[in-house]
Amino acid sequence: MIIGAIEAGGTKFVCGIGSENGEILDRISFPTQEPEETTARAAAYFADKNIEALGVGSFGPLDLDPQSPTYGHVTTTPKPGWANYDLLGHLKKTLNVPAGFDTDVNAAAFGEARWGAAQGLDSCIYYTVGTGIGVGVYTGGQLVHGLVHPEGGHVLMRRHQDDKFEGACPYHGDCLEGMAAGPAIAKRWGQGGDSLPEDHPAWEMEAHYLAEAITSAILLLSPKKVILGGGVMHQNQLFPLIREKVFRNLNGYVASSVLDDLDSYIVPPGLGDNAGLAGSLALGIQALTDKT
Amino acid sequence: MIIGAIEAGGTKFVCGIGSENGEILDRISFPTQEPEETTARAAAYFADKNIEALGVGSFGPLDLDPQSPTYGHVTTTPKPGWANYDLLGHLKKTLNVPAGFDTDVNAAAFGEARWGAAQGLDSCIYYTVGTGIGVGVYTGGQLVHGLVHPEGGHVLMRRHQDDKFEGACPYHGDCLEGMAAGPAIAKRWGQGGDSLPEDHPAWEMEAHYLAEAITSAILLLSPKKVILGGGVMHQNQLFPLIREKVFRNLNGYVASSVLDDLDSYIVPPGLGDNAGLAGSLALGIQALTDKT
Numbered sequence A, B: 001m002i003i004g005a006i007e008a009g010g011t012k013f014v015c016g017i018g019s020e021n022g023e024i025l026d027r028i029s030f031p032t033q034e035p036e037e038t039t040a041r042a043a044a045y046f047a048d049k050n051i052e053a054l055g056v057g058s059f060g061p062l063d064l065d066p067q068s069p070t071y072g073h074v075t076t077t078p079k080p081g082w083a084n085y086d087l088l089g090h091l092k093k094t095l096n097v098p099a100g101f102d103t104d105v106n107a108a109a110f111g112e113a114r115w116g117a118a119q120g121l122d123s124c125i126y127y128t129v130g131t132g133i134g135v136g137v138y139t140g141g142q143l144v145h146g147l148v149h150p151e152g153g154h155v156l157m158r159r160h161q162d163d164k165f166e167g168a169c170p171y172h173g174d175c176l177e178g179m180a181a182g183p184a185i186a187k188r189w190g191q192g193g194d195s196l197p198e199d200h201p202a203w204e205m206e207a208h209y210l211a212e213a214i215t216s217a218i219l220l221l222s223p224k225k226v227i228l229g230g231g232v233m234h235q236n237q238l239f240p241l242i243r244e245k246v247f248r249n250l251n252g253y254v255a256s257s258v259l260d261d262l263d264s265y266i267v268p269p270g271l272g273d274n275a276g277l278a279g280s281l282a283l284g285i286q287a288l289t290d291k292t
């Protein structure tokens, strides 16, 4: 059985095909341009692949309410041409297969729960820390939707005592994304995170903000795994710093032995950079199962 | 059909019976004492009531994992005699009916979703602001469990600019409960919230902390309703203050028209002080449905 998957990012589209056990068999990637052109290119890729279903994990915000007349649309994005674009509708019309649709980060959380670091667990939370910060939430064996979908990259945190940075989020200033995404690091320290040395104070501060957000998420949701991906998390020294701060923040309050050893609780994606595409594949498989 | 319900609080037990449409037909209440004595008293109440199922919403922390050997136990509470007490087991043994079990605040969230302010919605979040702060989370038509269960009363927030109070939580100091539960108000201002005038600066500060936590919860979970109960929320002037601050915090970021008017989004419990007992009733009804 061949399933199609699209990781629809704001800067690039990744299209691929895979099998029902999560194996990615083929993939291509191209820049995200005008929506019509971009979806046409995706559809062309799948045209001769004989896919039985399609999964799409997309940049947002998205309308994920199946009852809504604009279900499957990208909604209020500032990205030229994409606001109110019927992404799912265009793909379904051309490819004519059952299709699953969710945010890129919910898809990644789903992929990790299916085949990655949270395999076999019924809950996990997935953060991507890159140009922005996105959060996918999986709980009770389901991806979380609601009014809209998780926007947990913008939660609020206690400020680091040495931090005078006002924050870079145009909406909130000092929210998580405003304090800890790649551009915030670059703005605060005058150079990008990829060029800062491993022992630079930036990383202790970065770990502080991520640990604040993760602590609150653990307290609110009690996820069985916390998975951290994205470009900034390539700085591996962040993991022990974050674990130590979360441990100190929780201070033994949550009664679970799992939290005694955070080394296997706060982890990188088990699927590495495949989490997003594999998650979209999982959405496609689910769409097929829901159909039959 | 008669269903039994217990709202098992740290200071008092409320036992009642109700019908499948949420109507409470009878109730009693007595102080929470030694566990054996307390459960015996509850069992005695139900003995002649002919209940077909029982729902229990309890103070915690609790073991809610049906696969666990200690499922249904109160776990690490400092309350004398109650640590590791098999609350559900004792009740089931005596009453011998299908029984549902969850935290008091998850029960309240469930009751509100079934018959209260979130009726007909598949998600809501319920805060009780009293001696402590508890949070119940309902999403995708399910109560949230995970490693343990939500402990969202202890999330972290940005500090109020005028606040020098170190916080009253023995675990975290300045977490939500440490800054905004009844005892924190009393400690910060030298007198209990119930005796502070309506225009006292305490309320703007109280609203600040609740708004911080609610903002982050909306961003992480996108609930369709936010419900605030408990003794402190009897200060009705808090509602407009909290709504205004949440509105300012979100700053238009979340793309949902529901958030244009927070008057009908951040609300008191539709069931008033019955939320907890009605929620336990709902847990009992669900246990019966799951059984058949």
Ligand SMILES: Nc1ncnc2c1ncn2[C@@H]1O[C@H](COP(=O)(O)OP(=O)(O)O)[C@@H](O)[C@H]1O
Binding pocket: A009, A011, A129, A130, A131, A132, A181, A182, A183, A192, A193, A194, A195, A230, A231, A232, A233, A234, A235
């Ligand atoms: N090795 C690295 N160390 C620190 N920051 C990095 C590293 N690699 C990428 N980044 C930062 O991450 C951001 C890009 O994130 P990435 O996850 O790669 O893509 P995107 O979020 O755009 O999909 C940039 O701000 C970049 O500076």
Ligand SMILES: Nc1ncnc2c1ncn2[C@@H]1O[C@H](COP(=O)(O)OP(=O)(O)O)[C@@H](O)[C@H]1O
Binding pocket: B009, B011, B129, B130, B131, B132, B181, B182, B183, B192, B193, B194, B195, B230, B231, B232, B233, B234, B235
């Ligand atoms: N009307 C009120 N205004 C302000 N605070 C109140 C009010 N009523 C109760 N409180 C505070 O709420 C706390 C008790 O909360 P309550 O929800 O009644 O019970 P509990 O949380 O113990 O179940 C106490 O700290 C008390 O000071």
Ligand SMILES: [Zn+2]
Binding pocket: A153, A154, A169, A170, A171, A172, A173, A175, A176, A177, A178
């Ligand atoms: Zn923001």
Ligand SMILES: [Zn+2]
Binding pocket: B153, B154, B169, B170, B171, B172, B173, B175, B176, B177, B178
């Ligand atoms: Zn605390």
